Amino acid sequence: MKNLWKELKKYPIVIFFLCFLVIYTIGDCFARAKKYDEYENRNLAQFPRLTWEGLVTNKWTQEYETYVQDQFLLRHEWITVKSFAESLLLRTENNSVIYGEDGYQFYKFSRLNTGTDGVTTQLAQNTEFLARFAARHPGKVNVMLVPSASNILADKLPAGAPILDENPLMDEFFAKVGKTAQVIDVRDAFRANAQDYLYYRTDHHWTTDGAYLAYLAAAEALEAGAFDPAAHTAIEVEGFTGTNYNKSLKHNTEEDVLKYYELDNTLTIKQLLPDGSELSADEGGLYDPEKLEIRDKYAMFLRGNNGYSTIEGSADNGRRILVIKDSYANCFVPFLTADYEQIDVVDLRFWKYNVETLMELFDYDEVLVLYNFQTFTTETTLFYLNAMVNEN
Amino acid sequence: MVFSTLLFLFRFLPAALLLYYIVPAKWKNFVLFIISLVFYSWGEVRYFPIMIFSTILDYTCGQAIERNRDKKAICNTALLVSVIVNLGMLFFFKYTDFFITNINALCGTAIPLLQLTLPLGISFYTFQTMSYTIDVYRGDTPAEKNIINFGAYVTMFPQLIAGPIVRYTDVAERLNILKGRITMDRIDEGISLFIFGLAKKVLIANSVGALWTEVNAMGLDTVSTPLAWLGILAFTFQIYFDFSGYSLMAIGLGKLLGFDFPDNFNHPYISKSITEFWRRWHMTLGTWFREYVYIPLGGNRKGKGRQIFNMAVVWFATGFWHGADWNFILWGLFYLVLLMIEKLWLLKKLDKLPVLAHIYTMLFVVIGWAIFEITDLSQLGCFLVKLFDFSGGVSAAYYLRNYAVIFLLAAVFSTPLPIRLYDKFKHKTWARWLCLTVLLALVIAYLSNATYNPFLYFRF
Numbered sequence: 001m002k003n004l005w006k007e008l009k010k011y012p013i014v015i016f017f018l019c020f021l022v023i024y025t026i027g028d029c030f031a032r033a034k035k036y037d038e039y040e041n042r043n044l045a046q047f048p049r050l051t052w053e054g055l056v057t058n059k060w061t062q063e064y065e066t067y068v069q070d071q072f073l074l075r076h077e078w079i080t081v082k083s084f085a086e087s088l089l090l091r092t093e094n095n096s097v098i099y100g101e102d103g104y105q106f107y108k109f110s111r112l113n114t115g116t117d118g119v120t121t122q123l124a125q126n127t128e129f130l131a132r133f134a135a136r137h138p139g140k141v142n143v144m145l146v147p148s149a150s151n152i153l154a155d156k157l158p159a160g161a162p163i164l165d166e167n168p169l170m171d172e173f174f175a176k177v178g179k180t181a182q183v184i185d186v187r188d189a190f191r192a193n194a195q196d197y198l199y200y201r202t203d204h205h206w207t208t209d210g211a212y213l214a215y216l217a218a219a220e221a222l223e224a225g226a227f228d229p230a231a232h233t234a235i236e237v238e239g240f241t242g243t244n245y246n247k248s249l250k251h252n253t254e255e256d257v258l259k260y261y262e263l264d265n266t267l268t269i270k271q272l273l274p275d276g277s278e279l280s281a282d283e284g285g286l287y288d289p290e291k292l293e294i295r296d297k298y299a300m301f302l303r304g305n306n307g308y309s310t311i312e313g314s315a316d317n318g319r320r321i322l323v324i325k326d327s328y329a330n331c332f333v334p335f336l337t338a339d340y341e342q343i344d345v346v347d348l349r350f351w352k353y354n355v356e357t358l359m360e361l362f363d364y365d366e367v368l369v370l371y372n373f374q375t376f377t378t379e380t381t382l383f384y385l386n387a388m389v390n391e392n
Numbered sequence: 393m394v395f396s397t398l399l400f401l402f403r404f405l406p407a408a409l410l411l412y413y414i415v416p417a418k419w420k421n422f423v424l425f426i427i428s429l430v431f432y433s434w435g436e437v438r439y440f441p442i443m444i445f446s447t448i449l450d451y452t453c454g455q456a457i458e459r460n461r462d463k464k465a466i467c468n469t470a471l472l473v474s475v476i477v478n479l480g481m482l483f484f485f486k487y488t489d490f491f492i493t494n495i496n497a498l499c500g501t502a503i504p505l506l507q508l509t510l511p512l513g514i515s516f517y518t519f520q521t522m523s524y525t526i527d528v529y530r531g532d533t534p535a536e537k538n539i540i541n542f543g544a545y546v547t548m549f550p551q552l553i554a555g556p557i558v559r560y561t562d563v564a565e566r567l568n569i570l571k572g573r574i575t576m577d578r579i580d581e582g583i584s585l586f587i588f589g590l591a592k593k594v595l596i597a598n599s600v601g602a603l604w605t606e607v608n609a610m611g612l613d614t615v616s617t618p619l620a621w622l623g624i625l626a627f628t629f630q631i632y633f634d635f636s637g638y639s640l641m642a643i644g645l646g647k648l649l650g651f652d653f654p655d656n657f658n659h660p661y662i663s664k665s666i667t668e669f670w671r672r673w674h675m676t677l678g679t680w681f682r683e684y685v686y687i688p689l690g691g692n693r694k695g696k697g698r699q700i701f702n703m704a705v706v707w708f709a710t711g712f713w714h715g716a717d718w719n720f721i722l723w724g725l726f727y728l729v730l731l732m733i734e735k736l737w738l739l740k741k742l743d744k745l746p747v748l749a750h751i752y753t754m755l756f757v758v759i760g761w762a763i764f765e766i767t768d769l770s771q772l773g774c775f776l777v778k779l780f781d782f783s784g785g786v787s788a789a790y791y792l793r794n795y796a797v798i799f800l801l802a803a804v805f806s807t808p809l810p811i812r813l814y815d816k817f818k819h820k821t822w823a824r825w826l827c828l829t830v831l832l833a834l835v836i837a838y839l840s841n842a843t844y845n846p847f848l849y850f851r852f
Contacts, residue, residue, distance in 0.1 A: 013821065013828065016829075018583075021401070022410070025406045072398050079841045082834075089801075090796065095841070161790050162786070
């Protein structure tokens, strides 16, 4: 034994690496498994239950590998090291996020998704769903498709960055949908004010200022625009780093400032049955201040993405609007409280029922369909707009 | 299981090494056999019986030859059985669908495809076990007496899946040393080699390979000529660092287990002729074809005509071995033509023009990789035209900027310069420690981030 030690001492590198391997492995095995990763916004794989069938079909071995990968000790720290190394190599992107000028990080959105029909694009399919929906409700439906940061701030992108040019596609979309609906194209307004803080640097959403600019652009179409920012207190929350940062983990990322206007309107998140009757109701404010304490601060608007919620507006005019939307609308909708008495908000990703039931129930004056271009081209739930409807 | 995963590094490897080191000397080959079977079965347990079958078959054939040296008929039969069964397995799993597809196309029949998944590493281990029986038959080596030792050779996990092609004679001596097989010098060297191999694969091959993947995803017909070149250059580096990295990891792991595997790559991209390139690229495969095909056919001893025929056989087989598709055959024949031209007159001229010779060599190697990589022949044709017609399309500007440093690193590490520098400093323990620690830390960082970690040589 003594000889072995004497021999080993001559090989410090062997001792170091073998010890590292064994000790790190033991540490990794005994570290507590995490349930959820805030950065990735997803549940992490847990230890898979070992069954004979799982073993002989190699299902278990695959699940176990995912589990080891997901739960690796100090995984987040290691990934941060990788991001730093990429920066040292002068890479202009990391994990599908492209680094632009002025601290802007853009999602590398390079091609359209194929639709659920497997033939056309999801964009073409969704355009069709929307046009059909609008045709059933003539004069009511307004459609706002919001350009992405990489479109409006294209001059901040590295030269030749492989990001899909969404402008011709948006033109085509507006032309098609414009036949049956009123379209709201905010691109000109955004380009004219591109020097303002319209988009978060580290998140894929627009800022509250961006949303307000769009609100002004939509004022005519929606017969709205009564919201007066000067009449409300604006609260600014610093230290926000959003989804693009969560992917890139860039070491010298400049943090964003999230702004919201203090409003005392009531928002009720409701679970409805297919016929529109109420299963449960959760009454509260427009915002969820607790979300300001976590990474995903944007989730404070409208208290996150909910299937169906209804807001009591401040206007005393009996007007009702239905907003069908993605998360871009969450910081936009508060402005509508000045113009409507009832604002209903439906997020089709979490609402799997017929929109027609709501249309009949509340006889809305206006419908606003509000999506960001990139989300709209990947969304697979727009068929709910026409589900369970006999169009003949 | 793949070496460049956290699962291998932080589960399999420490467990396997501990077990292998702790057990008494006479148990080591048995343990090696078992851990190798676990390694193999991890990804596809249903092909586990093939490994056992291969072991028993070739062991039996070897024994039959050894015990019946004077009975020629038995020796011949045993050899024939081994070669036919090994090649038969390879053909059945790898080439059946290729032949069915072509027969269907030719005769208008509709024979259904088998659509089998290729058993992991079958192209490598069938060649290894075949070499054993042939060597025993020729009397180059005595047959292995112990079936466990033989099983440990056939299944030995470092080289099982993607080479190098380790012949029985390469490891026979150490396989039978039980006490003192594992030496500190070997472990020391093994750690370095394994980390270097990992770094080649994870840090360079994966990074540069992402560019080729991206170029493919946007469609080869949409890219501009410069981007087409950049893309295929990225693939050129990817396949070298991927494959040579894997070989280096295998050699390093072999050392950790107390074995000395043959080298597989010797800086092929510094070659000044195609002939030299093939002496530096995948060397164990070249040796295999020379030893077991080219020389037995008569090599260059039976006249020019016969030599050309022999070369044609070797290069057709080399191409076809790399994949069951026409482009691989084309790729083999492409090299046959180049090698013949060099043999007949070009080689002597190249000697006088080293810079030009290097450019010429790399130009054809890169074009070769295009033929190798693009399976669809019409697409391949378009791509080769694109390389020379200076057409527009998606610009290379962004990619050049994004990948500039990676390309530079890949180019530098394709030369012997870094290893020479390392050799100068490696006697200083702290310098070596620092180098290895930084590389390993980076590898773990990239692996932690990895969703992109496909091995190129996995369809073999």
